[in-house]
Amino acid sequence: MPTSSIEPSSTSPDLIRNFCIIAHIDHGKSTLADRMLGITGVVDARAARAQYLDRMDIERERGITIKSQAVRMPWHVEGKAFALNMIDTPGHVDFTYEVSRSLAACEGAVLLVDAAQGIEAQTLANLYLAMENDLTIIPVLNKIDLPSAEPDRYAAELSQLIGCDADDVLRTSGKTGEGVGALLDRVVRDIPAPVGDADAPTRAMIFDSVYDSYRGVVTYVRVIDGALKPREKIAMMSTHATHDLLEIGVISPEPVPTKGLGVGEVGYLITGVKDVRQSKVGDTVTLAARRATQSLPGYREPRPMVYSGLFPLDGSDFPLLRDALDKLQLNDASLVYEPESSVALGFGFRCGYLGLLHLEIVRDRLEREFNLELISTAPNVVYEVQMEDGKIFTVTNPSEFPDGKINEVREPIVKATILVPSEFIGTVMELCQERRGTMGTMNYLSETRVEMHYTLPLAEVVFDFFDQLKSRTRGYGSLDYEPDGDQAADLVKVDILLQSEPVDAFSAVVHKDAAYKYGLSMVGKLKDLIDRQQFEVPIQAAIGSRIIARETIRAMRKDVLAKCYGGDISRKRKLLEKQKAGKKRMKNIGSVEVPPEAFIAALSTSDDASDKGKKK
Numbered sequence: 296m297p298t299s300s301i302e303p304s305s306t307s308p309d310l311i312r313n314f315c316i317i318a319h320i321d322h323g324k325s326t327l328a329d330r331m332l333g334i335t336g337v338v339d340a341r342a343a344r345a346q347y348l349d350r351m352d353i354e355r356e357r358g359i360t361i362k363s364q365a366v367r368m369p370w371h372v373e374g375k376a377f378a379l380n381m382i383d384t385p386g387h388v389d390f391t392y393e394v395s396r397s398l399a400a401c402e403g404a405v406l407l408v409d410a411a412q413g414i415e416a417q418t419l420a421n422l423y424l425a426m427e428n429d430l431t432i433i434p435v436l437n438k439i440d441l442p443s444a445e446p447d448r449y450a451a452e453l454s455q456l457i458g459c460d461a462d463d464v465l466r467t468s469g470k471t472g473e474g475v476g477a478l479l480d481r482v483v484r485d486i487p488a489p490v491g492d493a494d495a496p497t498r499a500m501i502f503d504s505v506y507d508s509y510r511g512v513v514t515y516v517r518v519i520d521g522a523l524k525p526r527e528k529i530a531m532m533s534t535h536a537t538h539d540l541l542e543i544g545v546i547s548p549e550p551v552p553t554k555g556l557g558v559g560e561v562g563y564l565i566t567g568v569k570d571v572r573q574s575k576v577g578d579t580v581t582l583a584a585r586r587a588t589q590s591l592p593g594y595r596e597p598r599p600m601v602y603s604g605l606f607p608l609d610g611s612d613f614p615l616l617r618d619a620l621d622k623l624q625l626n627d628a629s630l631v632y633e634p635e636s637s638v639a640l641g642f643g644f645r646c647g648y649l650g651l652l653h654l655e656i657v658r659d660r661l662e663r664e665f666n667l668e669l670i671s672t673a674p675n676v677v678y679e680v681q682m683e684d685g686k687i688f689t690v691t692n693p694s695e696f697p698d699g700k701i702n703e704v705r706e707p708i709v710k711a712t713i714l715v716p717s718e719f720i721g722t723v724m725e726l727c728q729e730r731r732g733t734m735g736t737m738n739y740l741s742e743t744r745v746e747m748h749y750t751l752p753l754a755e756v757v758f759d760f761f762d763q764l765k766s767r768t769r770g771y772g773s774l775d776y777e778p779d780g781d782q783a784a785d786l787v788k789v790d791i792l793l794q795s796e797p798v799d800a801f802s803a804v805v806h807k808d809a810a811y812k813y814g815l816s817m818v819g820k821l822k823d824l825i826d827r828q829q830f831e832v833p834i835q836a837a838i839g840s841r842i843i844a845r846e847t848i849r850a851m852r853k854d855v856l857a858k859c860y861g862g863d864i865s866r867k868r869k870l871l872e873k874q875k876a877g878k879k880r881m882k883n884i885g886s887v888e889v890p891p892e893a894f895i896a897a898l899s900t901s902d903d904a905s906d907k908g909k910k911k
């Protein structure tokens with residue numbers, strides 16, 4: 296059915312269904328979504344290309360980069376033309392808040408489970424989020440074409456989990472298209488039509504906003520009450536800022552401008568705003584001329600969970616890095632940064648991220664899109680330090696951890712859900728215990744699959760916890776977690792000193808029991824990485840004034856002329872000049888010269904990880 300036959304803004308809410316697909320990673324969400332676009336005629340079968348929706352980098356002629364999708368599809372049931380809005384949700388724990396906003400824009404969710412894998416941790420996490428948002432759940436087993444699919448077994452598991460009949464679990468294959476039409480019929484039948492007050496002051500929820508280099512910010516909204524029309528002045532309820540509505544429309548699958556959006560409708564707005572921070576996910580849009588008094592529930596400022604220093608490898612790239620971060624922030628409201636200078640690494644920025652995946656994405660984009668070579672310091676969480684005199688410090692950089700009499704240090708904790716085959720219960724308990732976890736409840740989802748709940752310090756989860764879980768459970772374990780406040784812990788700052796001078800980039804906040812191990816490993820690493828100097832260099836690890844580990848680099852003069860026999864003076868001069876140039880690049884810590892490569896090598900955790908890998 297051609298897209299133009301839908302009359303946006305005049306569609307009665309009774310004929311609208313808003314839904315999302317929730318699934319564990321790789322259970323086939325994108326493939327199924329593509330298949331739905333094909334079956335509903337939104338994407339011409341001949342023009343269809345794999346993963347139509349996953350095309351963040353592709354800027355279309357109209358200049359809208361479509362990241363998060365809210366695609367409108369026509370579907371007929373019993374002679375009535377329905378408009379189905381499929382809203383995409385990001386799948387990773389770092390972006391749980393965005394997921395919950397997308398869910399809040401829907402009345403129902405398709406819970407997709409791979410028929411060869413069964414339920415995984417993100418299946419559960421997403422299901423719980425959907426239930427919190429009171430969504431109608433349609434359980435679906437996907438990939439039934441796979442020879443290894445066990446639909447009967449997993450239908451039983453899934454029906455037990457959500458409390459329905461095993462026969463109500465639909466079976467589809469995104470690959471062959473089997474069952475997809477029946478699924479769309481079920482969407483129409485089971486998911487409630489949106490309800491809202493068409494005459495009330497307009498309220499629309501922003502569930503995503505994307506920066507586009509041609510058109511500025513494209514904001515995705517779901518109208519709850521009232522309506523939005525082009526050329527009206529809109530107001531953001533959290534900031535009271537007003538903007539002119541330049542264009543309004545729906546995505547199907549290209550942006551199609553419309554005469555407006557009414558109750559229950561989902562679409563996009565363009566206002567000419569250039570910065571996504573002016574159009575925040577979770578905020579409520581209203582009309583400047585007739586403002587709603589109460590904003591929609593749930594708006595929350597994004598809060599960075601993990602901090603790390605970002606330094607250009609070549610110090611002269613600092614202004615480029617600043618420009619690149621400014622540009623990236625236009626597109627990413629949750630990225631925060633401020634200038635930082637380090638004795639070891641020079642000028643850079645302290646950046647705050649939602650999680651490690653977010654950190655990797657940002658770093659990768661800076662390197663790829665802006666051609667920068669970067670060093671990032673070991674990530675850390677945010678600590679709250681209460682001094683004996685009652686003063687409280689929020690520490691986002693270990694080198695700024697306060698000295699003096701400390702009453703209490705608090706660290707963020709998370710509630711983790713781990714799903715494993717029951718044979719790995721002991722393994723998971725061991726891992727969580729090593730990571731200072733406290734066990735909560737444990738549920739059997741079936742005879743062989745267990746859901747384990749743990750409370751863990753975020754700092755212990757963000758590093759290689761997931762890799763460890765995967766390798767220790769032979770790939771079967773899956774993990775999801777959400778922030779759960781903070782709690783006091785026995786944490787100390789370990790400094791690393793070169794010739795009694797602290798090297799800021801190596802300071803770390805660690806649990807008291809792990810401090811000695813950290814100190815020992817860092818002094819060991821640095822001893823191997825720093826060349827001998829003309830004098831003896833002590834490398835020490837210290838907690839306050841107490842030294843907990845020490846290594847010594849013995850004195851030696853590196854004689855570059857040693858190999859020059861005879862009297863070729865020009866060759867000798869060349870070598871000495873080369874030595875001088877090399878010295879210019881050296882960073883001086885006190886009187887010790889350290890090549891930047893040594894810092895990079897010492898900061899990289901990769902050899903630790905591969906050591907751990909070898910043990911398995």
Ligand SMILES: Nc1nc2c(ncn2[C@@H]2O[C@H](COP(=O)(O)OP(=O)(O)OP(=O)(O)O)[C@@H](O)[C@H]2O)c(=O)[nH]1
Binds near residue numbers: 318322324437468
């Ligand atoms: N045999 C079979 N393979 C499928 C089916 N659906 C998806 N796949 C394959 O499963 C893999 C993951 O599919 P995606 O659609 O990318 O899964 P996803 O859930 O969107 O994954 P993420 O976007 O990474 O979360 C791909 O290799 C697909 O080709 C299906 O119905 N049958």
